[in-house]
Ligand SMILES: O=C(O)CCC(=O)C(=O)O
């Protein structure tokens with residue numbers, strides 16, 4: 513009898529990160545996807561029925577949260593959405609629609625800058641105070657890349673000390689990003705109040721566990737992709753932090769997973785997308801769900817999103833410290 517043949521697993525091919533980004537790659541004239549961008553089929557294929565009906569997506573008007581008569585109904589809606597899937601759309605949240613539009617425009621202008629300008633913000637530090645990059649926020653070798661470029665920096669607790677490091681072009685970026693970060697924190701804390709009540713705790717319970725807090729803002733650009741069925745903008749993941757608040761330019765792509773099915777997030781003018789991260793699931797002992805989500809790409813129109821993660825102070829992340837380099 514022949515001796516059994518050992519089955520040796522082939523190590524995954526790892527690719528160095530392309531710091532210059534997907535937009536630059538596209539502008540170099542590629543017509544087909546470089547192999548490094550081909551995602552495993554399970555990540556990209558729609559294996560489960562995809563629900564696109566906007567009416568099945570929770571939309572919560574939070575204007576009555578400060579009104580003693582209307583508060584209970586809003587609190588219950590927030591608790592219900594966060595117990596079921598950990599995501600919802602929020603309206604009447606206090607961020608002006610003009611601020612949202614202007615910030616999306618400023619982000620688009622940033623990604624349209626010549627590569628040299630953007631590369632001024634490229635960094636090898638995961639925790640650099642500002643970072644232009646592509647794919648994931650890491651320099652570790654990756655089996656495949658995501659079809660996404662990003663600009664990422666911190667808000668709380670270091671806005672005042674670090675905002676002079678943020679992109680100076682376009683000139684209105686800093687003011688708009690500051691406003692979006694500060695208001696996102698206020699909205700998150702209102703939501704955290706409702707969620708604390710849902711846990712039978714004082715309104716400020718969750719906020720009290722965050723210490724001085726930590727905010728990251730990710731401005732994401734997903735250019736049109738020559739072979740969108742092979743690539744993924746961002747693979748399925750949950751956010752690490754507490755409450756993430758996101759807006760986009762109404763180009764499809766973001767999907768939430770609910771009971772094994774991917775649901776496309778609908779576009780409602782002026783609304784923000786809220787999704788809970790791992791910490792909210794942890795602090796609520798599983799009552800609230802961290803929402804698994806991913807971003808698909810298309811071959812027609814670039815998607816831009818701005819996402820703010822609002823979470824616990826940095827010492828809880830086990831990932832070192834903010835590297836505040838004053839350049
Ligand atoms: O761009 C999006 O819609 C989502 C981005 C995202 O999930 C993230 O930055 O964690």
Ligand SMILES: [Fe+2]
Nearest residue numbers: 749750751805
């Ligand atoms: Fe995310």
